[in-house]
Amino acid sequence: MNGGDIPVFHPFSPETASISHLFILVLIVCGVILAIVVGMIGYGLIFFRHKPDSADPAPHFGNRKLEIIWTVGPILIIVCLFTLTVRGMRESDPAANRQPDLIVIGHQWWWEVRYPQTGVVTANEIHIPVGRKWLVHLESADVIHDFWVQALARKMQMIPGQTNHIWLEADAPGTYDGTCAEYCGAGHSWMRFSVIAESPAAFDAWLREQENTAAMPATDSAQTGLKIFQTMTCINCHSIRGISVAASAAPYLTHVADRTILGAGVLSNTETNLFRWLKNPQDFKPGCFMPNLKLTDAQAGALTSYLETLK
Numbered sequence: 302m303n304g305g306d307i308p309v310f311h312p313f314s315p316e317t318a319s320i321s322h323l324f325i326l327v328l329i330v331c332g333v334i335l336a337i338v339v340g341m342i343g344y345g346l347i348f349f350r351h352k353p354d355s356a357d358p359a360p361h362f363g364n365r366k367l368e369i370i371w372t373v374g375p376i377l378i379i380v381c382l383f384t385l386t387v388r389g390m391r392e393s394d395p396a397a398n399r400q401p402d403l404i405v406i407g408h409q410w411w412w413e414v415r416y417p418q419t420g421v422v423t424a425n426e427i428h429i430p431v432g433r434k435w436l437v438h439l440e441s442a443d444v445i446h447d448f449w450v451q452a453l454a455r456k457m458q459m460i461p462g463q464t465n466h467i468w469l470e471a472d473a474p475g476t477y478d479g480t481c482a483e484y485c486g487a488g489h490s491w492m493r494f495s496v497i498a499e500s501p502a503a504f505d506a507w508l509r510e511q512e513n514t515a516a517m518p519a520t521d522s523a524q525t526g527l528k529i530f531q532t533m534t535c536i537n538c539h540s541i542r543g544i545s546v547a548a549s550a551a552p553y554l555t556h557v558a559d560r561t562i563l564g565a566g567v568l569s570n571t572e573t574n575l576f577r578w579l580k581n582p583q584d585f586k587p588g589c590f591m592p593n594l595k596l597t598d599a600q601a602g603a604l605t606s607y608l609e610t611l612k
């Protein structure tokens with residue numbers, strides 16, 4: 302999706318299309334009413350101005366015809382909008398009738414993404430197959446967050462201790478921007494994510510890749526990196542499948558090199574940026590829960606070569 306699109310006018314799923322249609326219709330109805338009101342005021346101002354020597358006009362009391370029109374008219378408009386709103390709500394939120402295809406858990410300030418059918422866990426980048434309606438469960442690990450992919454689905458809060466759901470679907474392949482839409486602390490503005498919709502075949506291939514455990518590094522520098530990863534505190538927070546199983550305190554790194562963003566969108570995932578992030582995450586995302594571990598350039602370099610092998 303390109304940055305200039307306003308998602309409400311350019312929906313990419315049946316769910317957002319229904320929201321978009323309702324919005325445009327309400328906009329037109331309100332626009333017509335505004336034009337009538339402004340038009341009548343303008344007409345009155347121009348044609349019924351007070352002239353210096355004219356007498357005050359005779360007052361009118363009661364006008365049954367007009368009163369019926371301005372009572373029945375708005376009632377009809379409201380009934381129509383109400384009916385269309387209920388229809389829009391149904392279309393944008395069909396009943397959740399099965400196990401979730403995806404579980405997304407909001408953390409300060411990143412997104413944990415779980416595929417319950419396979420056990421794959423990743424972060425900040427959500428892959429989905431195009432044209433499939435996916436039921437997503439939304440949870441929170443700490444405070445209230447809000448999951449919002451403007452072009453694909455309505456907004457939904459993630460509330461600690463409660464599971465909400467949303468339907469996620471994309472009509473066309475592409476990368477769709479998502480963001481946290483509920484202020485959740487210092488790192489909120491960098492709590493972004495992407496939804497990558499791809500053909501079902503490409504999606505299946507991606508998911509199979511993700512199921513693999515991390516490959517053992519081949520080069521010296523990457524092997525040193527792995528040792529540092531295991532001996533420094535990294536493994537207390539981060540999991541790498543086959544290497545360390547930590548609590549979900551931090552993004553899974555099993556296939557971190559496969560992702561395009563770091564720190565929930567604060568940096569693009571290049572080798573240089575990864576190195577800079579490891580040297581001091583606080584430079585990029587002040588307040589985030591990865592501390593500055595005061596790594597030397599050599600340590601950060603070795604860790605970078607190791608993490609780059611995690612495709």
Ligand SMILES: [Cu+2]
Nearest residue numbers: 481483485489
């Ligand atoms: Cu937030």
